[in-house]
Amino acid sequence: MIDVRQVTRFYGRVMAVDNISFQVDKGEILGFLGPNAAGKTTTMRILTTYMPATSGTVKVAGYDVQDQSMQVRKRIGYLPENPPLYMEMRVADYLDFVAKIKGVDPRDRKKAVAEVMDKVGIQTVSGRVIKTLSKGYKQRVGLAQALVHNPDVLILDEPTIGLDPKQIIEVRQLIKSLAGTHTIILSTHILPEVSMTCERVVIINKGRVVAEDTPDNLTRKLAGNQRLYLEVGGPVEDVRRALAQLPGVVKTTVLTNDKTAGFQVESQSDSEIRPLLAKTVIDRGWQLFEMKPEGMSLEDVFLQLTTKEEVGNS
Amino acid sequence: MRNYLAVLNRELKSYFSSPIAYVVIAMFLIIAGIFYYLIVTNFVQYCMQADMQAQYYRMAPRNMNVNMMAIRPILHNLSLFYIFFLPLITMRLFAEEKKSGTIELLLTSPITNSQTILGKFSAAALLSLIMLLFTALNVLLLFFYGKPEIGPILTGYLGLFLLGLSYIAFGVFFSTITDNQIIAAAITYMFILFFWAIGWISGAVNPAVGKVLANFSLIEHFDDFAKGVLDTKHVVFYLSFITAGLFLSYVSIESAKWRGR
Numbered sequence: 001m002i003d004v005r006q007v008t009r010f011y012g013r014v015m016a017v018d019n020i021s022f023q024v025d026k027g028e029i030l031g032f033l034g035p036n037a038a039g040k041t042t043t044m045r046i047l048t049t050y051m052p053a054t055s056g057t058v059k060v061a062g063y064d065v066q067d068q069s070m071q072v073r074k075r076i077g078y079l080p081e082n083p084p085l086y087m088e089m090r091v092a093d094y095l096d097f098v099a100k101i102k103g104v105d106p107r108d109r110k111k112a113v114a115e116v117m118d119k120v121g122i123q124t125v126s127g128r129v130i131k132t133l134s135k136g137y138k139q140r141v142g143l144a145q146a147l148v149h150n151p152d153v154l155i156l157d158e159p160t161i162g163l164d165p166k167q168i169i170e171v172r173q174l175i176k177s178l179a180g181t182h183t184i185i186l187s188t189h190i191l192p193e194v195s196m197t198c199e200r201v202v203i204i205n206k207g208r209v210v211a212e213d214t215p216d217n218l219t220r221k222l223a224g225n226q227r228l229y230l231e232v233g234g235p236v237e238d239v240r241r242a243l244a245q246l247p248g249v250v251k252t253t254v255l256t257n258d259k260t261a262g263f264q265v266e267s268q269s270d271s272e273i274r275p276l277l278a279k280t281v282i283d284r285g286w287q288l289f290e291m292k293p294e295g296m297s298l299e300d301v302f303l304q305l306t307t308k309e310e311v312g313n314s
Numbered sequence: 315m316r317n318y319l320a321v322l323n324r325e326l327k328s329y330f331s332s333p334i335a336y337v338v339i340a341m342f343l344i345i346a347g348i349f350y351y352l353i354v355t356n357f358v359q360y361c362m363q364a365d366m367q368a369q370y371y372r373m374a375p376r377n378m379n380v381n382m383m384a385i386r387p388i389l390h391n392l393s394l395f396y397i398f399f400l401p402l403i404t405m406r407l408f409a410e411e412k413k414s415g416t417i418e419l420l421l422t423s424p425i426t427n428s429q430t431i432l433g434k435f436s437a438a439a440l441l442s443l444i445m446l447l448f449t450a451l452n453v454l455l456l457f458f459y460g461k462p463e464i465g466p467i468l469t470g471y472l473g474l475f476l477l478g479l480s481y482i483a484f485g486v487f488f489s490t491i492t493d494n495q496i497i498a499a500a501i502t503y504m505f506i507l508f509f510w511a512i513g514w515i516s517g518a519v520n521p522a523v524g525k526v527l528a529n530f531s532l533i534e535h536f537d538d539f540a541k542g543v544l545d546t547k548h549v550v551f552y553l554s555f556i557t558a559g560l561f562l563s564y565v566s567i568e569s570a571k572w573r574g575r
């Protein structure tokens with residue numbers, strides 16, 4: 001449904017997007033993850049025909065964003081980083097205007113506006129002037145604007161920004177419920193958002209794709225190391241040294257400094273070191289209170305991927 | 315067409331849902347009213363003097379020409395300060411959308427840039443027409459007291475409208491090049507002053523150059539309209555000016571996307 005090939009974009013001499021390629025299938029939700037200034041917004045603006053790529057091709061629903069931009073525009077709903085709201089208009093009037101310029105059939109327009117207000121939960125404020133709404137409600141009106149013409153493709157730039165936790169959950173549920181009938185790309189730097197809503201993640205950093213997979217696979221495959229949590233009774237420094245010396249252990253971190261200390265042990269994922277760890281502790285006469293595996297979170301993977309780059313460059 | 319009307323309609327509503335339209339119309343009408351009053355009282359005094367003279371010399375009273383002596387000065391007066399209200403109505407057209415980000419909605423919707431530009435231009439044009447029509451009420455009042463010719467009034471107002479449209483078209487253009495309304499208005503004012511200055515300079519320099527310059531003075535082209543002469547030469551001049559402004563707006567919006575807007 002969306003096909004991005006070798007897209008590069010310069011702003012003057014600054015390269016914002018560097019040879020990005022990825023595909024999104026029909027009905028899929030793709031998470032677009034990256035730190036600030038990674039190039040997420042720039043990529044989305046290219047996808048939505050707002051601005052052209054310096055080089056490369058983008059096809060949305062089979063149409064080229066450059067040569068057939070009107071065809072693309074009919075089929076996409078776009079929520080920019082700042083919701084594009086006319087502050088002095090009333091919510092229902094605004095959505096009616098959007099429906100008009102999105103080409104909704106005049107006979108269906110009223111219904112379309114009513115339905116979308118129902119969908120994002122803004123019927124109660126339909127007569128309010130947008131300026132007077134809270135930030136969360138403005139964000140919802142922005143979402144309604146992207147949905148009013150029931151587009152095949154939805155492009156959402158940080159859709160949950162500025163919402164309270166309850167609304168975040170609601171919006172995520174809404175987005176999930178749209179999967180299947182709509183193809184969705186959403187950008188974010190909130191990691192749980194990706195693992196909760198997206199089937200696939202593209203991580204970009206400094207304009208380049210650094211990883212692409214399902215959230216689960218990413219955490220599993222890219223983690224590289226496995227992590228264990230131990231609680232041991234014994235002299236903290238001795239225990240730490242003993243654990244660190246074991247073959248396969250990459251890193252040991254002391255987490256608490258009480259009598260029973262917590263240790264985080266990272267080891268290479270191919271070696272099973274749990275029996276060895278247990279034996280070492282017991283042999284030395286210390287007590288082993290607890291030992292449990294700790295998954296590397298997506299957060300860790302993300303940090304690893306986006307900071308590794310930094311080291312490599314300098 | 316539907317898109318054009320949608321934009322036009324939204325812009326018009328937006329003018330009247332903020333104070334800007336009311337303030338501009340009110341200020342314009344106050345100033346227009348003051349000048350109207352001065353010119354008409356002046357004319358009436360002159361007529362009374364002429365009447366008294368006629369009685370004194372026992373002659374038939376002279377027939378005063380309302381068109382020449384009241385309406386033409388009124389039109390000339392209008393043509394001078396009317397255009398200074400126009401930057402106030404064009405400055406927001408694109409600058410505001412760029413600042414608030416709504417331009418992203420327009421430029422990712424199935425609506426062409428021409429439809430957007432023409433819609434906005436027409437909204438400002440309609441507002442300027444409303445301003446002019448209010449002053450026309452004043453002029454029509456003269457029909458109760460004299461017998462002015464309707465022809466020069468109509469051509470005069472047509473000329474005023476075309477003159478206004480020329481500046482509106484360029485006001486739209488200057489609004490596309492910045493996201494700051496004040497800057498958009500300031501540049502438009504400088505543009506107006508520049509074309510005003512051309513009119514003065516043309517009188518001062520040697521006649522050959524002056525003639526060429528005068529050709530570019532927008533006010534100069536208005537003279538014939540005020541006299542009641544409808545010359546296609548002038549109409550074509552204004553229409554080309556309007557087209558140029560709108561075309562530049564189009565180019566400006568199209569080229570901005572390469573710079574990153």
Ligand SMILES: Nc1ncnc2c1ncn2[C@@H]1O[C@H](COP(=O)(O)OP(=O)(O)OP(=O)(O)O)[C@@H](O)[C@H]1O
Nearest residue numbers: 011016034035036037038039040041042043574575
């Ligand atoms: N209009 C512009 N002109 C010049 N440079 C720009 C422009 N927009 C973005 N950039 C630059 O391009 C790079 C990528 O920016 P972009 O907005 O795409 O990042 P992002 O991933 O959306 O970041 P964020 O998470 O902060 O929204 C940045 O270095 C930014 O400074």
Ligand SMILES: [Mg+2]
Nearest residue numbers: 040041042081
């Ligand atoms: Mg961004």
